[in-house]
Amino acid sequence: MQLSPERRNTFGQQGYLFFPNCFSEDEVALLRSEAESILRTERREVWHEKTGAPRTAFAAHTYNEAFRLMAHHPRLIEPVQQLFGEPLYVHQFKINAKAAFEGDVWQWHQDYGTWARDDGMPEPRAMNISIFLDEVLPINGPLMLIPKSHRHGTLQAGHDLQTTSYPLWTLDQDTVTRLCAEAAPPGGVGIVAPTGKPGSVLMFHGNLVHGSPPNITPYPRKIVYLTLCAVSNHITKFTRPEWIAHRDFTPIEPVADDALLAYARAHRVAAE
C-alpha cells in the first residue's frame, strides 16, 4: 500500500491518516479472538486496570503467530517506510483492551514524550498505528486526537503515576486547551475521534497529542497499538523492560499481503 502525494501532505498537515476497513472481517476475527485469550492470561506482559480488568498486553507479536503476521503486514509497513524513507523495526506492540465498563481513561499525552524521556529515542521518527479489533464507536472510549498538535515538538509534561495503572507523561489543561483552539475550524471543535468497523486503521505522528475517555458501555473497544520506528532512529536508553521498548532493531521484512488472511482462514473462529 503506497500513499498518494495528497495523503502524504495530509499527514504532514494534520498529523494522522485514517484507513477505514483496511483489514477484512476474516482477517480481524481471529485477531480479536486471540486478543481475548491473551488478555485473560496471567503473563507479566499483561497489565490491569485498578478494577482488575485487563488494560494492556505487550509484545504479543513475539509469541503469537497471528499478531506476528500483523506486525509484519505490508499494509502497515509500506506506507510508514515510504514516509520515513528507510526500513523500520517494532519499537512497541500493545493490545489495549478498553474493556467493557472498566476500560479507564488515557490522559492527554504525546507518545514521543515517553520514547524520548524513557527510551532515548533520538527523533520523533516512529509511527503509531492503531488497528481496530472491535468496532470503535463514539460511545465506547474512542481515541481522541488533536489535529496539527504534532507540529509543536515535544511539549512539557508531568509524569502521571496516579490517575491510572499506567505511568504516562501527560499534558496540562492549559496546553490541551490551547492546542484544541489552534486545531479548531472557525466555530468548531479541535478534536477528532475516528470511529469505524473492526479492521480500520489509524496512523498518527509520535508527537500528535491524544487521549481517550473511559468506556462505560458493554461494548469493548480493543485495539492493537503498533509503533514502528525508523531503524536509524533506534532507542539508546534501556530503562524499560525489553518487552515494552524493544531492542531488536532488525529491519522488518514484510510478509505477503495475503499471509494474515491465509492464516486466519486456516484457524477460522466462529463469527460472533
Next chain:
Amino acid sequence: MQLSPERRNTFGQQGYLFFPNCFSEDEVALLRSEAESILRTERREVWHEKTGAPRTAFAAHTYNEAFRLMAHHPRLIEPVQQLFGEPLYVHQFKINAKAAFEGDVWQWHQDYGTWARDDGMPEPRAMNISIFLDEVLPINGPLMLIPKSHRHGTLQAGHDLQTTSYPLWTLDQDTVTRLCAEAAPPGGVGIVAPTGKPGSVLMFHGNLVHGSPPNITPYPRKIVYLTLCAVSNHITKFTRPEWIAHRDFTPIEPVADDALLAYARAHRVAAE
C-alpha cells in the same frame, strides 16, 4: 407545544424524545452565562467533583429569574402535561456542569429508582427534561440512554457512595448488558447519545436507564436537568433537603412563550 400521536407513540416505545434547537441561541446565551456564575458560587446548593470542579447546582429556579422562566416554559410544560394528562410541579431542578477536563462519570441508573426509594414518589409519572446550555458533542461526556429500558419498571440497584461525589442508586453490569442487547437493532448498538446545539431538549422517562462518561475535553457540557412530576403523584417521604426534592406541589402556571426571550434580550450578554 403539543406532541403529535406519532411522537407520543415514540415516547411510549423508546422512552425518550429529542427536540433539536427547542430554544434559540438568544434564549440560551443568558442561561449559560447565569449558570456559569451560579456554579462559581459557594452556596450549599452547589456540589463539587472530587477535584473541586463544580458538578451540580440545585434549585436555581428558586432564586434566579432566568431559570425560573425556564422552569415555567410552555415548550417544556405543555408536552409533559399532555402526556400525563394533569398539572405538574417541579420535583427537582439541577444544572449539571460536566466541566471541561473534570466532569466525572454518572454511572448507569434510573432516576425513578431514587425518587421512589429516597422520596417516596408513588409512580414513575415524572419526566426528566435535559436542556443543553453548551453544545453536546460525542466527545464531551454526552448523556447516554438505553432505549426501551423504561419498560422494565424499577430495576434492582446498589447505592453507590464511592465512585463520585454524588450518591446514586446504580445498576450492575449484567443488567446494563442485558438491556443494551434488548435495545439493539440487529447487528447494532443498544445505546443512543443525542448530541446537538445549545437549546436542544431531551425528554426521557423516569425509568429510562442512562449514564454519562467523564468529560476529558476542554469543551464544557452544561445542561439543565428539570424534573416535572404530576401533581397527584407528589412525593411522600422527605428524607432529602427541600432544595433537592421539592415539597411545593403547587401546579406550574406556564409563562408566555416569549417570556424567556424578552428577559434574555433585556439582559443580553455578549456572545462568546
